[in-house]
Amino acid sequence: MLTAEDKKLIQQIWGKLSGAEEEIGAEALYRMFHAYPPTKTYFPHFDLSQGSDQIRGHGKKVVAALGNAIKNMDNLSQALSELSNLHAYNLLAVLSPVFALQFLSQCLQVVLATRLGKEYSPEVHSAVDKFMSAVAAVLAEKYR
Amino acid sequence: MVHWSAEEKQLIAGLWGRLSAEQCGAEALARLLIVYPWTQRFFDNFGNLSSPTAIVGNPKVRAHGRKVLTSFGEAIKNLDNLKGTFSKLSELHCDKLHVDPENFRLLGDILIIVLAAHFSKDFTPACQATWQKLVGVVAHALAHKYH
Numbered sequence: 001m002l003t004a005e006d007k008k009l010i011q012q013i014w015g016k017l018s019g020a021e022e023e024i025g026a027e028a029l030y031r032m033f034h035a036y037p038p039t040k041t042y043f044p045h046f047d048l049s050q051g052s053d054q055i056r057g058h059g060k061k062v063v064a065a066l067g068n069a070i071k072n073m074d075n076l077s078q079a080l081s082e083l084s085n086l087h088a089y090n091l092l093a094v095l096s097p098v099f100a101l102q103f104l105s106q107c108l109q110v111v112l113a114t115r116l117g118k119e120y121s122p123e124v125h126s127a128v129d130k131f132m133s134a135v136a137a138v139l140a141e142k143y144r
Numbered sequence: 145m146v147h148w149s150a151e152e153k154q155l156i157a158g159l160w161g162r163l164s165a166e167q168c169g170a171e172a173l174a175r176l177l178i179v180y181p182w183t184q185r186f187f188d189n190f191g192n193l194s195s196p197t198a199i200v201g202n203p204k205v206r207a208h209g210r211k212v213l214t215s216f217g218e219a220i221k222n223l224d225n226l227k228g229t230f231s232k233l234s235e236l237h238c239d240k241l242h243v244d245p246e247n248f249r250l251l252g253d254i255l256i257i258v259l260a261a262h263f264s265k266d267f268t269p270a271c272q273a274t275w276q277k278l279v280g281v282v283a284h285a286l287a288h289k290y291h
Binding site for chain 2: 030050106109123
């Protein structure tokens with residue numbers, strides 16, 4: 001469960017990254033495709049080279065969605081409802097959403113850590129990890 | 145057997161040469177205990193683990209973190225025989241310590257984040273990919289003797 005302190009830390013960190021959302025999203029996705037090749041199977045129609053328009057575009061979308069979730073941390077289920085439906089019904093068969101999203105969470109955290117260094121403290125790390133788990137759980141809600 | 149390209153070996157050795165086993169080990173273990181609090185159950189006799197500050201400052205956590213990373217260093221020297229290198233440790237973690245191997249994966253991921261925070265832009269996507277592979281095979285080798 002996200003505590004009040006967790007939420008505060010997440011909002012603070014997110015505030016620090018304002019303006020760099022597209023880069024962060026693109027980098028997280030690129031790292032995910034590179035470190036976890038099976039994740040590429042969900043994007044056969046994408047140009048997955050570093051800096052591609054499609055990775056930038058999708059990265060921007062992902063981070064915008066996370067930003068929206070962060071503004072609505074008290075009601076993640078509702079905030080992410082559309083996306084949950086989208087991932088469940090419209091996209092190509094995502095076998096195990098929670099599993100796949102773990103890789104995105106890891107890569108997003110790596111990007112945050114490279115940018116924030118010491119500021120990505122254990123407390124911040126913990127809060128972000130919990131938040132990404134909560135997001136994954138909500139997105140997986142509609143699967144079955 | 146896992147295959148390592150020359151580039152991968154370089155990315156591993158390059159980073160390893162630039163880090164302190166004590167510092168990174170202590171940090172990684174502390175974060176494991178903080179981010180995944182249920183792992184504290186394996187460290188009953190470590191004393192005060194009551195808060196992130198207590199955990200980070202705990203000398204037993206530092207010492208054990210160093211031990212873990214030093215052992216990791218052995219893996220790096222023996223990339224072509226990880227299962228052999230970790231055979232005894234695998235038995236220990238199964239028979240005496242009763243640690244679910246899933247925890248090795250968690251620690252591996254945390255180590256990656258510690259490296260990212262330390263090395264910043266130098267921790268490139270290629271670097272991350274290689275190290276994710278490394279922590280994965282180490283975790284696998286540590287789980288190998290479980291029965």
